[in-house]
Amino acid sequence: MKRVAPSLLAADFCHLHRDLVMINESQADWLHLDVMDGVFVPNISFGFPVLEHVAKVCTKPLDVHLMIVEPQKFIPEVKALGAHVMNVHYEACMHLDRTVHAIKQQDMLAGVTLNPHTSVSFLDDILPELDLVLLMSVNPGFGGQTFIENTYRRIDQLRNLIEKRNSKALIQVDGGVTDENAAKLYATGADVLVAGSYVFKSSDPKNAILRLKTIS
Numbered sequence: 512m513k514r515v516a517p518s519l520l521a522a523d524f525c526h527l528h529r530d531l532v533m534i535n536e537s538q539a540d541w542l543h544l545d546v547m548d549g550v551f552v553p554n555i556s557f558g559f560p561v562l563e564h565v566a567k568v569c570t571k572p573l574d575v576h577l578m579i580v581e582p583q584k585f586i587p588e589v590k591a592l593g594a595h596v597m598n599v600h601y602e603a604c605m606h607l608d609r610t611v612h613a614i615k616q617q618d619m620l621a622g623v624t625l626n627p628h629t630s631v632s633f634l635d636d637i638l639p640e641l642d643l644v645l646l647m648s649v650n651p652g653f654g655g656q657t658f659i660e661n662t663y664r665r666i667d668q669l670r671n672l673i674e675k676r677n678s679k680a681l682i683q684v685d686g687g688v689t690d691e692n693a694a695k696l697y698a699t700g701a702d703v704l705v706a707g708s709y710v711f712k713s714s715d716p717k718n719a720i721l722r723l724k725t726i727s
C-alpha cells in the first residue's frame with residue numbers, strides 16, 4: 512500500500528489551521544512533524560508547545576521525526592501528543608535498543624532514521640524490533656533540497672535486509688520527494704513517502720497528495 516505523509520515543515524505557519532484542515536480533508540495517511548534542535552541539525556523548527564496545538568486540530572496519525580540529540584528524553588512528550596510513530600535518528604542514540612523498547616512500551620511505532628551517509632547494515636541486529644526505518648534522501652535540517660539518487664540503492668539494500676531478518680519494518684523516505692521520483696521509490700520498495708515542498712508549494716496541495724498516492 513502506498514502511504515503519503517506530508518511534512519508540516521513546508522506549511523504556511525501564518526495559516527497553520529487552514530493547512531491542517533487541508534491535511535484532514537486530504538488522502539494523506541500520516542502528518543509528518545519535523546522537530547529540530549539546532550544541535551543535531553543546523554536548523555531549529557518547532558517544538559512541543561506548537562505541536563500540542565497541531566495535535567488538537569489534526570485528525571491524521573502523527574509521525575514525529577526528531578532531529579535532536581538525546582531523543583529518548585522526549586518519549587513522554589511525544590506520547591502525550593498521541594503520536595502514532597516516533598522516529599529517532601540512529602546517529603543520535605547511544606543506546607538505540609533501549610530507546611526503541613521505551614518507545615514501543617508507550618504503544619507507539621518505533622522508527623529509526625538514517626542519515627544519507629549511515630549504512631543500512633548498521634540496523635542488521637535491531638531490524639526485527641523496528642516498526643519503521645526512515646531513510647533520509649537529503650541531509651536533514653531543511654526542506655526543499657534536492658533528492659539524493661543513491662537513495663534507491665539504499666532502499667534496495669534495506670528491503671533485502673528486512674527480508675533476510677524477517678522484519679516487518681516499513682520503509683519510509685524523506686526529502687526531495689516529488690511526482691517525478693515517487694513511482695520509482697515505491698517500485699524500489701518504499702512504503703511511506705514524506706513530502707513537504709512538493710505538497711505545500713503546490714497550487715492544489717490536496718491534489719498533490721492524491722497524485723503521490725495514486726502514481727504508478
Ligand code: DX5
Nearest residue numbers: 518651652654655687707708
Ligand atoms: C528535512 C525533513 C523533511 C522535510 C522534507 O530535514 O526531515 O521532512 O520537511 O522536505 P521536502 O519534501 O521539501 O524535501
Ligand code: ZN
Nearest residue numbers: 545576685705
Ligand atoms: Zn522529516
